[in-house]
Amino acid sequence: MSWTRNVLRVNLSNGSITHEPLNMQWANDYLGQRGLATKYLVEEIDPKCDALSPENKMIMTTGPLTGTMASTAGRYSVVTKSPLTGAIACSNSGGYFGNEMKNAGWDMIILEGKSPTPVYLYIENDKAELIPADDLWGKSAWETDELIHSKHQDPMLRIAVVGRAAEKGCLFSAIVNDLHRAAGRSGVGTVMASKNVKAVVLRGTKGVGGISDPAKFFKATEDGKKVLAENAVTGEGLPALGTQVLMNVINEVGALPTHNHREVQFDGASKISGEAMLEVRASDGKANLTTNGACFGCTIACQRISTVDKNHFTVKDKPQYQGNSGGLEFENAWSLGTDCGVDDLDAVTFANFLCNEDAVDPISLGATIAAAMELFEEGAITVKETGGMELKFGSAEALVWATEVTVKGEGFGLDLGMGSKRLCEKYGRPEFSMTVKGQEFPAYDPRGIQGIGLAYATSNRGACHLRGYTVASEILGIPEKTDPLVTEGKAALVKAFQDATAVVDSAGICVFTTFAWTLEDIAPQIDAACEGDWSAERCLEVGERIWNMEREFNLAAGLTAMDDTLPKRLLKDIAAKTGPAKGRVNDLGQMLPEYYQLRGWTPEGVPTDETRMRLGL
Amino acid sequence: MEITLKLYASLSQYLPENSVKHSAKFEISTSDTTISILDRFNVPDKEVHLVLLNGVYLHPEERKSLNFSDGDTLAIWPPVAGG
Numbered sequence: 218m219s220w221t222r223n224v225l226r227v228n229l230s231n232g233s234i235t236h237e238p239l240n241m242q243w244a245n246d247y248l249g250q251r252g253l254a255t256k257y258l259v260e261e262i263d264p265k266c267d268a269l270s271p272e273n274k275m276i277m278t279t280g281p282l283t284g285t286m287a288s289t290a291g292r293y294s295v296v297t298k299s300p301l302t303g304a305i306a307c308s309n310s311g312g313y314f315g316n317e318m319k320n321a322g323w324d325m326i327i328l329e330g331k332s333p334t335p336v337y338l339y340i341e342n343d344k345a346e347l348i349p350a351d352d353l354w355g356k357s358a359w360e361t362d363e364l365i366h367s368k369h370q371d372p373m374l375r376i377a378v379v380g381r382a383a384e385k386g387c388l389f390s391a392i393v394n395d396l397h398r399a400a401g402r403s404g405v406g407t408v409m410a411s412k413n414v415k416a417v418v419l420r421g422t423k424g425v426g427g428i429s430d431p432a433k434f435f436k437a438t439e440d441g442k443k444v445l446a447e448n449a450v451t452g453e454g455l456p457a458l459g460t461q462v463l464m465n466v467i468n469e470v471g472a473l474p475t476h477n478h479r480e481v482q483f484d485g486a487s488k489i490s491g492e493a494m495l496e497v498r499a500s501d502g503k504a505n506l507t508t509n510g511a512c513f514g515c516t517i518a519c520q521r522i523s524t525v526d527k528n529h530f531t532v533k534d535k536p537q538y539q540g541n542s543g544g545l546e547f548e549n550a551w552s553l554g555t556d557c558g559v560d561d562l563d564a565v566t567f568a569n570f571l572c573n574e575d576a577v578d579p580i581s582l583g584a585t586i587a588a589a590m591e592l593f594e595e596g597a598i599t600v601k602e603t604g605g606m607e608l609k610f611g612s613a614e615a616l617v618w619a620t621e622v623t624v625k626g627e628g629f630g631l632d633l634g635m636g637s638k639r640l641c642e643k644y645g646r647p648e649f650s651m652t653v654k655g656q657e658f659p660a661y662d663p664r665g666i667q668g669i670g671l672a673y674a675t676s677n678r679g680a681c682h683l684r685g686y687t688v689a690s691e692i693l694g695i696p697e698k699t700d701p702l703v704t705e706g707k708a709a710l711v712k713a714f715q716d717a718t719a720v721v722d723s724a725g726i727c728v729f730t731t732f733a734w735t736l737e738d739i740a741p742q743i744d745a746a747c748e749g750d751w752s753a754e755r756c757l758e759v760g761e762r763i764w765n766m767e768r769e770f771n772l773a774a775g776l777t778a779m780d781d782t783l784p785k786r787l788l789k790d791i792a793a794k795t796g797p798a799k800g801r802v803n804d805l806g807q808m809l810p811e812y813y814q815l816r817g818w819t820p821e822g823v824p825t826d827e828t829r830m831r832l833g834l
Numbered sequence: 835m836e837i838t839l840k841l842y843a844s845l846s847q848y849l850p851e852n853s854v855k856h857s858a859k860f861e862i863s864t865s866d867t868t869i870s871i872l873d874r875f876n877v878p879d880k881e882v883h884l885v886l887l888n889g890v891y892l893h894p895e896e897r898k899s900l901n902f903s904d905g906d907t908l909a910i911w912p913p914v915a916g917g
Contacts, residue, residue, distance in 0.1 A: 449883070449913035458843055460916030465842050465856070469909045470889050487855050492842060547916045686917060693884065693915050698891060732915040797889040 219281040219427050219746040220244055221322050225345055227338060229412050230271060230330030234345045239324050245749060246833060248756075250280035251307045252723035252763040254296035254325060258305075259766060261329075264774035268300035268404075269386075269411040271331035277318065277377070277417060278326075280725025284319030284425035284513075287438045287742050288445055289727035291316045291513025299403040300411075301388045301581070301636055302655040302679040304771045308391070308405045309683075309722055310377075311512030312398030314419065317375035319725075321421030332413035337365065341420045350415040357381055357624075358393045358576040365418055375419045380575030383410035385626025387634030389581035389657070393573060397520075397543030398512065401578045403656060403678050434745035441730075441738050442516050448733035450695070455519040455729065456509050460547040461491030463660075464555075470692055470701065471796020472665025473551065474658065476558050476610050477587040478651045478786055481662045481793045485560025489550050493562055494521070500528050505562055507541050517729055521545060523566055531567035531617055543573050548682075551660035552583025557590060557616050564613035568620040575624035581636055584657035586619045588637040588649050597644040603629050648790070654679035654780050663783055663803035664793040666691050668699070668707035670803035671812060674781045675711065677767040683728060685714035695732055702797065704804050708811035716760035723763060762832040765816075765824050769834065778822035781809060835904035836861055839871065842911045848877045868897035868908065877910070884911040 222239045240257075247253040254276040266272040275297040282290045293315030299306035318326070321342050328338075335350040353361045358380040365376055376394065383390035383406040390406030391399040400406075428434045445451040454462060467473045468486035475483040487493060494506040503524065510520035523544030525532045532538040545566055553572075554565040572579040586608075592598040593608035600606065606629075608615045622630030632640055637657050641650040651658045656679025663670025672685035682688065687710050691701040699710060717736060721728050724743055736753040744751040771780075782788075787803045813820060817828030824834070840857045841849050849858050862871065868885055885892040886909045892900065902908070 450915045454843065454912065454914045455916070458914070462843050462911070462914045463916035465840075465909075466884065466911060466914065469840075469886050469907075470891075492846065492856060683917065689915060692891075694891075695915060698893075700891075729915075729917060 219285060219425070219429065220249060221319065221324050221427070223322050224325045224327060225323050225340070226327045226329070227345070227347070228330050229328060229332040229336070229347070229414065232347055234347070246759070247763060248281065248720065248723040248743070248759050249324065250278050250283070250292070250294050250723045250725055251296065251309070252719060252759060254278035254294065255305060255307060255763065255767060255770070257325065257327065258296055258298070259770050262298065264298070264770050266298065268298040268303065268408060271412070273298050273408060275328045275405065275408050275412065276325055279315050279319045279324055280723055281747050282742060283725030284316045285428065285434070285438070285725070285746060286514065287726060288442045288516045289512065289514060289730055290725050291515065292725050292727055293318055294722065295392055295400040295405040297405055297408045298774070299405070299678065300407050301404040303774055304654050304679060304776055305677055305767045306403035306405055307678060307722070308400035308402050310392070310394055310398050310400040311515070311727060312395035313513045314375045314377050314394035315725070316513040317419040317421045319421065319425050320423055321419055322423050326417065328409070328412055328414060331411070335413050335415055337416040337418055338414060339418045342423055353415045354384060355381065357574050359396060359574045361416055362396060365416060371420065373420060376416055378416040378576065379406040379410045380577065380624065382575050382577045382624045382626055382634060383407050385631065385634065387577060387623060387626060388636050389578040389634070391576045391578050393576040397573050399573070399576065399578070402580065402681065406576050428746050429748055430745045434742065437741040437745045441734060441742055444738055445516050445730060445733050451517045451729065451733040455517050458491035459509065459519045459521045461494060461521070461545055461550055463547045464490035464550060465492065466692065467661060470665060471793060471798045472662040472692070472701065473555055474651070474660065474662045475555050477556060477591045477649065478658070478662065479591070479791060480795065481665050481798060482795050483555045483558070485558070486555060488560040489554040489562050489565055494523065494545065498526050500526050505566060506544060512727070515727065517727070519729060525563045525567050525570070529563040529567070531564055538567065538570055542570050545569055548660050549579040549583070552580045552587070553616060553620070555660070556583050556587040558610035559613050559616045561613040564617055568616055571620050571624050577624050580659055581657040582620065582623060582633070584651060585633050585637040585640060586616060588641055588651065589619065589633060590615070591649050592641065592644050592646060595646065597646050602632070648785060651784055651786070652680055653783060654776065656680045661688055662793070663787050664801050665796060665798035666701040667704050667803060667808070668701070668710050670783055670787065670805055671707055671711045671808045672714065674783050674805055674809065675812060677764065677771060683718070685711050685718060686728070687711055687714050689732065696735065702801065704807040708808050708815055711812060712815050715764055716757055719760035719763040720756045723759070758832070762834065765828065765832055765834055768824065772823060781822060835864070835902065837902050837905070838907040839875070840907065840909040841877070842909065843914055844912050845877060845881060845910055848875045862902060864901060867899060867901060868892060871908065872910070881912045882910055883913040886910075
């Protein structure tokens with residue numbers, strides 16, 4: 218066992234806090250973290266409930282490897298029903314919060330009901346209490362983090378917090394921990410704020426024990442670290458340039474969505490790329506990138522630490538933003554930069570700082586601003602709505618303004634906070650919304666990478682690259698190269714990535730390990746840590762079970778096969794104008810029926826009785 | 835004929851000094867291949883992973899044999915990934 222076997226249940230409505238044992242039968246079937254917490258959620262809430270009502274629950278959860286000596290084992294997830302999509306939400310974060318939670322002795326913290334007044338949850342090992350947070354309501358995530366540390370006079374506290382955007386109902390609000398790491402997608406922060414919870418504060422000093430076979434575990438984790446160190450991607454590439462190395466790659470292959478997906482290549486891509494972050498600025502002799510960083514226990518260290526040029530308009534009179542802070546990942550540089558047509562590296566970096574400061578998902582924010590820019594250029598939004606701001610593609614000033622009003626929940630920022638789908642519907646042009654199930658697209662264009670289109674369309678949490686990262690195979694050749702422009706074989710590829718990722722997300726480790734590790738590297742670590750036999754085959758079956766359970770939650774919530782689709786822009790209306798995919802749309806119709814068949818689902822996308830029985834659902 | 839060579843990430847160091855934004859234009863002969871061009875710039879073979887000709891992936895076999903057309907763009911990376 219490397220589960221702590223302990224669950225903390227907090228009823229916010231009546232203030233009761235109870236301890237209960239972890240359901241070990243479910244742990245055997247769903248492993249931990251994403252899988253296990255989703256099982257709890259499925260059993261405890263009505264999938265049709267309003268995501269922002271007290272009937273919804275929010276679960277913070279670790280995996281069996283979280284807090285152990287396995288590489289990258291600092292992960293935790295937040296599982297709930299999403300207010301953005303109405304589907305299952307599971308957002309995964311690194312930093313140090315997950316490790317602290319495990320060290321405090323908890324596999325899971327379940328928040329249920331709604332507090333009558335703002336509170337934060339303080340946990341010190343077995344002790345847990347709800348503390349009034351009226352003085353913190355209205356503060357940014359960063360201010361709240363500082364005030365709580367100061368109040369408790371404990372610099373070792375690990376804090377997960379929501380910002381002003383969540384309080385104002387922004388539907389893609391995140392939960393930020395350790396200032397710069399986030400459970401980012403699907404509006405999990407909005408759910409936390411709807412419960413009047415400003416922060417969850419942790420101090421854990423128990424240590425993480427209970428490894429089933431310590432000697433075997435030591436060997437398995439050491440072997441795993443060796444693989445990561447010797448792999449050129451995890452040992453060299455990611456530490457040096459981070460995920461941002463992809464900006465030029467994806468632009469070259471013609472799959473970089475630009476100007477709200479009107480184009481697939483961006484002239485300014487190299488100016489906001491990982492390589493550009495290393496270039497020395499003329500003004501102060503420094504580069505955008507100061508150094509890399511790592512989450513708990515990570516031997517990859519892809520994190521970016523950056524500064525903005527002190528003379529740049531965004532920070533010129535704001536010394537609080539002139540120091541080092543969390544830098545750009547590829548997704549954020551794409552959404553805030555490329556998709557909005559902005560090639561000003563400092564402006565994009567600053568907008569990303571603001572997303573961290575107030576705990577907002579920068580993917581959804583950037584994609585929503587891009588949709589707003591198209592609405593503005595088409596005349597559906599005017600300066601009347603924006604208070605005079607010319608919301609045009611390519612404008613760094615407009616990007617920063619739109620970010621500021623959204624993270625603070627002011628004026629037109631409240632419209633942007635609804636997300637792209639609701640914004641475009643409100644202003645009469647729903648076809649401008651680049652979303653699946655209401656969640657905004659990440660940085661890969663399905664016209665230039667066919668398989669990722671199927672992955673987006675079938676993702677259980679709406680458009681998401683992290684539910685089945687077929688880009689690894691279709692573009693990067695990991696584990697083997699496939700042609701991004703063909704549809705043949707992609708149904709099986711998507712299913713394989715989806716099932717394997719569900720296991721990784723349930724173990725307590727980072728999905729980036731899979732650039733070097735396969736389940737054959739991961740399974741021995743789980744096997745040595747946990748009771749029972751955990752072969753790669755069993756892990757994969759658990760992954761498939763998790764995927765189907767999430768699907769059944771969504772079906773029960775009212776989603777159907779009609780939601781497994783892409784915007785018409787990508788299927789029909791606008792073919793790729795340049796690059797290798799020139800003239801192509803996404804041929805989803807050639808992949809989806811085979812995908813349903815491989816999944817053991819009916820043509821209507823429903824798991825058959827045989828599939829349910831096989832997986833023990 | 836003239837082609838554009840783009841070397842990214844850690845490979846940028848192998849470009850000539852007058853390169854702009856990881857990119858250099860230069861004349862090649864009709865018999866040149868990816869391998870011969872990389873040799874010319876002293877790019878170690880073991881550091882080469884992703885090779886794109888006009889954005890389209892070149893399999894390792896094609897790198898030894900495929901010739902170029904005037905105006906082609908050859909872009910090359912070491913092993914990279916992201917998310």
